[in-house]
Amino acid sequence: MSNTNYSFFKSVETSFDKAAKFTKWDKGLLEQIKACNSIYSMRFPVRMDDGRIEVIEAYRVQHSQHKSPCKGGIRFSDEVNQDEVMALASLMTYKCAIVNVPFGGGKGGIKINPKKYSAYELEKITRRYTAELVKKNFIGPGIDVPAPDYGTGEREMAWIVDTYASLKPGEIDAAGCVTGKPVTQGGVRGRKEATGLGVFYGIREVCNMPEIMKKLDLKTGIEGKTVVVQGLGNVGYHSAKFFREAGAIVTSIAEYEGAIYKADGINEEELFLHRKTTGSILNFPGATNLAKNTDALELECDILVPAALENVINGENAPRVKAKIIAEAANGPLTPEADEILTAKGSVVVPDMYLNAGGVTVSYFEWLKNLSHVRYGRMEKRFTENLNTHILTQMEKLTEKTVGDKERSKILHGPDEVDLVHSGLEETMVSATREIMDIWLSNPDIPDMRTAAYVNAINKVATSYTELGIFP
Numbered sequence: 001m002s003n004t005n006y007s008f009f010k011s012v013e014t015s016f017d018k019a020a021k022f023t024k025w026d027k028g029l030l031e032q033i034k035a036c037n038s039i040y041s042m043r044f045p046v047r048m049d050d051g052r053i054e055v056i057e058a059y060r061v062q063h064s065q066h067k068s069p070c071k072g073g074i075r076f077s078d079e080v081n082q083d084e085v086m087a088l089a090s091l092m093t094y095k096c097a098i099v100n101v102p103f104g105g106g107k108g109g110i111k112i113n114p115k116k117y118s119a120y121e122l123e124k125i126t127r128r129y130t131a132e133l134v135k136k137n138f139i140g141p142g143i144d145v146p147a148p149d150y151g152t153g154e155r156e157m158a159w160i161v162d163t164y165a166s167l168k169p170g171e172i173d174a175a176g177c178v179t180g181k182p183v184t185q186g187g188v189r190g191r192k193e194a195t196g197l198g199v200f201y202g203i204r205e206v207c208n209m210p211e212i213m214k215k216l217d218l219k220t221g222i223e224g225k226t227v228v229v230q231g232l233g234n235v236g237y238h239s240a241k242f243f244r245e246a247g248a249i250v251t252s253i254a255e256y257e258g259a260i261y262k263a264d265g266i267n268e269e270e271l272f273l274h275r276k277t278t279g280s281i282l283n284f285p286g287a288t289n290l291a292k293n294t295d296a297l298e299l300e301c302d303i304l305v306p307a308a309l310e311n312v313i314n315g316e317n318a319p320r321v322k323a324k325i326i327a328e329a330a331n332g333p334l335t336p337e338a339d340e341i342l343t344a345k346g347s348v349v350v351p352d353m354y355l356n357a358g359g360v361t362v363s364y365f366e367w368l369k370n371l372s373h374v375r376y377g378r379m380e381k382r383f384t385e386n387l388n389t390h391i392l393t394q395m396e397k398l399t400e401k402t403v404g405d406k407e408r409s410k411i412l413h414g415p416d417e418v419d420l421v422h423s424g425l426e427e428t429m430v431s432a433t434r435e436i437m438d439i440w441l442s443n444p445d446i447p448d449m450r451t452a453a454y455v456n457a458i459n460k461v462a463t464s465y466t467e468l469g470i471f472p
């Protein structure tokens with residue numbers, strides 16, 4: 001933000017206050033929920049490959065301990081500052097509450113551009129950061145559990161768990177000190193597609209609600225709905241894939257180099273390969289190139305999925321956005337002004353705060369796996385398959401009919417880790433959507449789904465505080 005007076009944390013507080021008006025909680029309790037409980041601002045020296053010593057600026061914020069541990073990613077970016085980390089930590093508290101993940105919110109940041117450092121320098125920075133967190137008791141499976149965020153991934157998480165485990169010899173649950181690890185280091189299968197799949201499950205549930213579809217003059221269900229996706233990265237690619245597989249028609253995809261349109265639908269996998277070969281999504285066989293990549297946002301469609309950057313729909317282009325449902329897959333794709341314009345037009349904006357919570361939900365499953373020390377499905381897969389074989393054999397005997405091979409393998413299949421992770425994610429996103437909708441539809445004064453999501457989060461965190469006896 002160019003405006004130096006702008007505070008991301010204050011803007012989160014403003015959204016919170018807007019929603020708090022629809023709750024009945026004590027003012028003091030609301031103040032406690034908003035506040036960041038612990039802020040660790042640190043500086044540490046790291047010797048670079050050329051022999052120089054650089055002082056690194058880094059943060060870890062624990063916004064709320066109403067549930068333990070705290071949870072939230074670590075980002076590596078030039079833009080990191082305390083205000084941003086505080087805001088992101090508070091959003092994690094609300095996000096976790098909405099999707100019933102029993103964690104408080106946390107967030108970490110290291111103020112570096114990772115592209116400017118060698119892998120060895122990044123490893124030293126990450127390990128030293130972890131050691132600082134250990135020294136101050138700011139990390140641990142029961143204290144605070146980081147995860148990947150902007151600029152970090154599996155590799156950094158593997159360094160963190162290795163550093164933590166070597167500083168805490170004998171700690172049996174050490175693997176649960178961080179999530180987003182490689183599967184070989186205690187990660188969970190199904191993490192990669194989790195956010196895109198969560199977006200799909202959330203929107204499918206909205207589309208299955210007759211009262212909302214009636215309001216939007218749409219038929220219930222996903223099948224046949226037209227979808228536009230901005231961004232063919234992790235979230236955009238997987239969202240497009242799950243919508244297409246469920247029978248929706250992905251008519252347009254936008255990337256930074258341009259956008260394409262194909263009325264009978266784009267196969268994201270073929271487009272991905274086309275981009276890999278030609279270096280661009282443009283000139284995809286059977287599709288038309290649009291003049292500008294932002295034109296995709298303004299196309300006639302049922303569902304628009306911005307899955308790339310923040311603030312892409314703003315006061316300038318929002319009046320031209322025609323989508324009836326806006327699925328906030330990215331973080332903050334709408335400015336507050338755009339939000340108001342689209343809400344006034346009658347569009348339904350499904351908010352990022354819960355819609356892109358697939359990642360943190362599956363992180364929770366990874367942490368549970370680490371604490372239980374057993375892969376999901378290991379205990380029940382074979383048992384379920386044996387039982388299903390027995391039931392099917394008996395049914396075939398009694399009916400004197402046999403089931404075809406494809407159906408047979410579907411019926412017999414016992415759950416693998418990825419099946420259980422997907423099913424847990426589906427349950428989470430469906431329940432979260434219903435809870436938010438119930439709040440929105442039961443109070444005509446609540447203007448939009450975002451405010452309803454905040455109300456839901458505030459109610460849950462406040463209830464948790466009162467149940468702890470802190471605010472009787």
Ligand code: NAD
Pocket residue numbers: 195230231232233234235236254255256293307308309310329330331332356357359
């Ligand atoms: P990514 O880097 O894999 O994908 C982003 C894509 O957007 C890239 O392919 C990039 O080329 C494209 N892009 C960049 N500028 C563009 C432009 N002007 N127009 C169209 N496309 C453009 O990142 P991601 O993990 O898919 O994350 C996307 C968004 O989702 C971010 O806002 C992120 O914070 C949010 N998010 C991601 C996760 C996750 O699990 N990955 C979880 C929650 C939220």
